[in-house]
Amino acid sequence: MDRKKILVSLLIIIIAIVLGLAYRFYSIHVWNQNPSKYYYKGNALYTEYDAFYYSYYAKAFSEGLYKPLKQDPLRFYPDKIATFPPVIFMISFLSAELSKLLHISIENLSVYMVPILAVLFVIPLVFYLMDLGYPFAAFSSSVTGVLSLIYIARTLIARLRPDCMNLFFPLAIAYFLYLSQFRQPKKSYLYAFLAGIFAQLYYWWYMHEGIILAFAIVYIVSFGFTEISKKSFLHIFNFDIYRKRWKEIVIFLISTNPIILYMGIHNAIFLINVYLIDFFRPTMGVFPNVFVSIAEAARVNLHYLAQLTSGNFAVFIASLVGLALFLIFNYKKFLVFLPLFFIGLMAFKGAERFAMYLAPFLGLGFGYIFDLLIKLNFKKINNVKNILAGVFAVVLTLVPLAPNIVIAEPKITPQLEANFINLGKITPKSAVIWTWWDYGTAIEYLANRATFHDGQSQIYPKTYFIATSYSDSDPKIAYNTISSISNIGNTGIEKLLKQKNSPQEIRDKIFNGQFNAPLKRPTYFAFTQDEIGKFGWINDFGTWDFKKKKGLFEPIGQLGDCSKISKDTISCGLNEINTKKMYLKTPSLKLDINTLAIYDNKQLTVKSLDIGSLYIDIVYSENSKINVYILEKQPFYSMFNQMYILRNYDPKYFQLIYDNFPTMVLYKVNKVPLK
Template identity: 85%
Template structure:
């Protein structure tokens, strides 16, 4: 806090000299509300601020009092004045919610010790630490090709392709992909072979597909990577919208604040417009009901939770049929490839990946 005061004084007195550093300084300030990693950009400026403040106080006191203790006392007086303001300046928020933390710890109990978790990379390290389970990728390995293939398992609509992808990456890994690239296979050719199951083999370790609540907000970018077009060199950015404070008004209507969803007449009404619903998925009491109209319109999930709470998600067609929406939000999966073993939606939903595809009786 003393450093920030000193930095503010330095800015006032030397603004023109400081302008060249402003972009880095603003990135550093993001550590207060954004990712804490941005603090590395702020640290040099805090050192500058503290040094500048100390220098000012020394110059003010050195002529009158030749005593370092009084200089230190002056700095401490400023710090003690600012400390009561600290709660209003910095509000530390947990990066992992208590509920998700508990579910990661619970992974240790509901999965075998030799298990490996298939999920997006952001919480890979947290799972490795809290659950003591291996993951396919984490913050240290998201730059490798397997990140793309994990994204495809979220964005694709075909459970067989999702399974083939998991099986291939489990068996050949990055090493196998690098070998295929050296053999002059193009990335698209490698992808097609993986999707077709060319590298499938029985899984050697228990493998689990985990979905977590944070991925709803991240889905737009996960989907962008997972739908990558190698010719156009871009993917489809389609985020999933969520309406808050949703409550059931009647058998046919759900209100989310000022927004009304009419289940019978298939429309979403906002304060300013009325939109048709093409497909409405209702998940209630572990049962899924789908209503569809042969017309243009929105794709909406209505998910009933505990304590009469309701979550409503608004999607476009492609994300609606993605494995992420089908398996995570709607709990609709193909038992030939996956088996639901833990359902704590929306915090975490966990599937066991079958060692090899099961032959299901008709």
């Protein structure tokens, strides 16, 4: 590139980085206005569940407890298959080292580190498009990438997870592969080497070798495509072409590390099975598929996809048209970007998380339209037509994205973080926590206690059985499930499946206590406030019908702003509950209450009329707050409602040892049932 192109490239990069940081750091201003909501003892609260996972490894590394490929003592109990990764994730390593160097907590470091890393991808992207001579495409792709709603949401402050560099490394790899194809031999060798180094760094960052393997395959095949002429398509099968460029190919493969490429075969098969084949099936294998309950894994429609990426449906359609034109006229120089591009295209079939990979390419397409229309000549940069076109392109790119101001919201409350830290004090070091998977790694990180599953191991059959302990109405079955899983683990379930036991047969054997044994380690059943909103899905899995391949999605509703206005009347906004006459009155109708449970001052009172289908819990907290929950019959009698909301439990199987409702309620599971 000449000097003028370099200066324009730097200007675009600076604009994109400044905009990207401004939108992300705005959350800091909001947080500082209300620190009691966003910080706990001066430390930022994480805005992503997975942040606890990477912090857990950073903490283990700092304390000298990280043992590559050795069993992880806190994860996926009782199975001994959870091991520390062969290499610590780069994001965990950076967090540990920078935290130590800067004398700052990992949590507070993530407030600044994540947004800064998130905007760096514009560097290789802008240089690539400017090298092709497309300044408008460079501007629009970089700005759309950093300001797309999906990418902002996934790279907010305190969101410590690999997303923040998952565009940078693939784009850097592709950019250097592109340069190695279209530069003189000596320089091409250097660029192939740099591409390999960035591929290794990408593995260290994300550890998805399958994507790196895809880059290697596309890179090799692309040499054949660059020689395609109008006369013959068969050049791609001409071995002489690859023989001429064998040095670049070998340099890239060696510098990438052949071991990583070999591992990529297995990883690619896994990624295809998970994200393309099993992703939206109701079952994964023979047990219910938890992916269908994960918000970021949800499939999106075109209008929502447009909002997540381009910010506007008209711009979205124009971007697709422009992108198609770009691919037609520049496909030879785009081939090495295909692995990343295909991940972006999965947003049309797969989950919304893939939209962050699509956004920069849509921006490329939108900007390319202006490059085609204007054909900007850098020798005539002062041309009025070019200036007006530039302003028009900038405005049309920015206006749909301007409203994308997202305030980072913690995934954990200060009260729950305090409770998890306290959990490590009120339970023995050998304790194991039975709870839903979302806060698994939070417990491992904050309480230093083992869990049965977490956000990195929720796809196994064990998760189904944990769900049943929430949804079933029989405390004996809940106990038998905990005892059986503690004894045989997921390994035992897989063994039973190989012995031709059906899922129903395995479930029945576990429910009947066939695999019960005295608990080897102190085991605790923890309920947390977030599970109220998640109960619909937990119950769906826990009541799964293996023949119909569906469960009962029965969420628990909650009425807000409740207060007692008379001895027998509770007002919740526009709704009114009469506890004596047993009815719920709304602005439009009056409903009979079948069963009313009132928990006040550690006493439970249950009234029943056996008419209607409405079940209501009224729970008085120590701070005099009134919590009102609306349920159907099945959720009302579930262990979740009885043990967590109503504190109604069977002491034969469980002991209530910590009650800070609604933040957390904790039971100790008896080693053996009491007589």
